[in-house]
Amino acid sequence: MDIVLKPIGTVKTEREEAFDDYWGSVTSTIHLDDAMFTPEVTMGLHEFSHLEVVYFFHKVVDSKVELSARHPRNNAEWPKVGIFSQRAKGRPNRLAVSVCRLLKIEGLTLTVESLDAIDGTPVIDIKPYMKEFAPRGEVYQPLWSTELMKDYFKK
Amino acid sequence: MDIVLKPIGTVKTEREEAFDDYWGSVTSTIHLDDAMFTPEVTMGLHEFSHLEVVYFFHKVVDSKVELSARHPRNNAEWPKVGIFSQRAKGRPNRLAVSVCRLLKIEGLTLTVESLDAIDGTPVIDIKPYMKEFAPRGEVYQPLWSTELMKDYFKK
Numbered sequence: 528m529d530i531v532l533k534p535i536g537t538v539k540t541e542r543e544e545a546f547d548d549y550w551g552s553v554t555s556t557i558h559l560d561d562a563m564f565t566p567e568v569t570m571g572l573h574e575f576s577h578l579e580v581v582y583f584f585h586k587v588v589d590s591k592v593e594l595s596a597r598h599p600r601n602n603a604e605w606p607k608v609g610i611f612s613q614r615a616k617g618r619p620n621r622l623a624v625s626v627c628r629l630l631k632i633e634g635l636t637l638t639v640e641s642l643d644a645i646d647g648t649p650v651i652d653i654k655p656y657m658k659e660f661a662p663r664g665e666v667y668q669p670l671w672s673t674e675l676m677k678d679y680f681k682k
Numbered sequence: 683m684d685i686v687l688k689p690i691g692t693v694k695t696e697r698e699e700a701f702d703d704y705w706g707s708v709t710s711t712i713h714l715d716d717a718m719f720t721p722e723v724t725m726g727l728h729e730f731s732h733l734e735v736v737y738f739f740h741k742v743v744d745s746k747v748e749l750s751a752r753h754p755r756n757n758a759e760w761p762k763v764g765i766f767s768q769r770a771k772g773r774p775n776r777l778a779v780s781v782c783r784l785l786k787i788e789g790l791t792l793t794v795e796s797l798d799a800i801d802g803t804p805v806i807d808i809k810p811y812m813k814e815f816a817p818r819g820e821v822y823q824p825l826w827s828t829e830l831m832k833d834y835f836k837k
Contacts, residue, residue: 528804530738532685532775535766551818563774567751571763574824577817580746581736581777583685596722608726609699611690611808614815619718620687622736622807624779626817641818649683652777653766657823659831660769661816663706663733663772663796669729670814676814 534649536560538582543585543646545616546598550676551682555627557642559635566634570651573632577656580642582623582648584616591617592623600631606669613672627658627681691715691790691802692735698801700741700771702755705798710782712797712805714790721789723806728787731812735797737778738804739771746772760826762835767828781811796835 540555542581548556558566573580593610600615627642637653643652695710711737714723714798727733748765755770765773782797792808 528689530687530689530806532687532777532806534683534685535774544735563749565750567768568749568764569763570751571824572767574769574822575827576822577819579779581775592715592721594718595720596725605707606726611724612810613725614809615810618807619690620736620806623833624734624736624807624809626815630816637783638701639801640773641781649685651685651775652773652779652784654769654779655767655827656821657827657831658780658821659828660686661762663687663835665731666782666811666813667729667731668810672730672810673814676812679814680818 532651534651535563536627536650538642538644538646538648538650540646545645548678551680553641554642555639557637558666561617561635564635567644569632569637571590572655575629575655576594577626578639579624579654579656580650581652583651584623586650587616588654592619592621593617594619597676599671605675612628615654656679683744687806689738690718691805693797693799693801693803693805697706697800700800703833704836706796706835708796708815710794710797710799711791712794719764719790724787724792727784727810732781732782732783733794734811735805736783736807737799738806739776739778740804742748742776742780747774747776748772749774754826754830760830777806
């Protein structure tokens with residue numbers, strides 16, 4: 528079964544290439560498609576502090592999609608782990624999920640902080656962040672992932 | 683631009699229909715497609731406590747996709763809000779993002795707790811949950827969403 532998606536909008540930002548780190552200080556705008564939507568589609572969204580954005584890694588070519596395992600960021604000091612054990616962009620279906628701060632809504636344009644998407648990225652969905660969707664119970668993760676993420680959202 | 687996805691696996695669980703609440707006690711298995719993957723694809727995943735699962739609301743028919751605004755759960759006591767201001771399943775592109783606890787990995791079968799997906803749901807992606815992807819800064823949300831979520835993940 529194939530699932531066909533239509534982007535709901537596009538990201539505009541200064542970053543034209545993927546950088547590994549320092550997404551915390553990036554301000555971007557998400558432009559919802561005005562052929563599909565009216566501003567009603569974000570009515571009430573201003574009452575939420577954060578958004579969860581689903582987007583498409585559109586610059587990743589087929590040959591860069593990992594179907595098995597590799598070292599995160601190709602760093603041999605970190606263990607080789609499966610593609611579903613990491614959040615690398617070269618993954619089956621090439622979808623990203625990222626939480627960012629909502630700064631402003633003007634019509635169909637949303638201004639956000641710390642969205643880790645490059646300029647021109649197709650946006651697939653926007654959901655309001657609700658605390659209840661955070662993990663229930665104790666959270667743990669391996670050391671390599673903590674090291675990898677150290678400066679990712681730094682300002 | 684159309685984006686074409688191929689499910690990476692399927693959810694098996696006792697719940698055959700969407701219930702509003704009490705997903706906390708639901709145990710499900712995610713069966714990764716053995717025609718696409720070997721067990722290498724989840725190597726190292728056991729070191730994470732939680733997964734972020736992207737899945738497709740496959741039972742939602744076109745006529746139930748809201749493109750504008752409506753009352754969450756059609757409850758007129760809650761304000762009418764845009765479809766991108768709520769997490770309802772009848773949404774453009776019909777994708778869900780949900781965090782669940784990882785209980786067990788056996789080959790290409792993952793056992794998870796509190797995944798809010800019904801039996802037969804196509805899975806699009808699995809990402810390890812990393813604390814650094816949680817919202818940065820103060821989180822707030824409107825009262826209606828707190829009320830709506832009160833029993834959602836309850837056991």
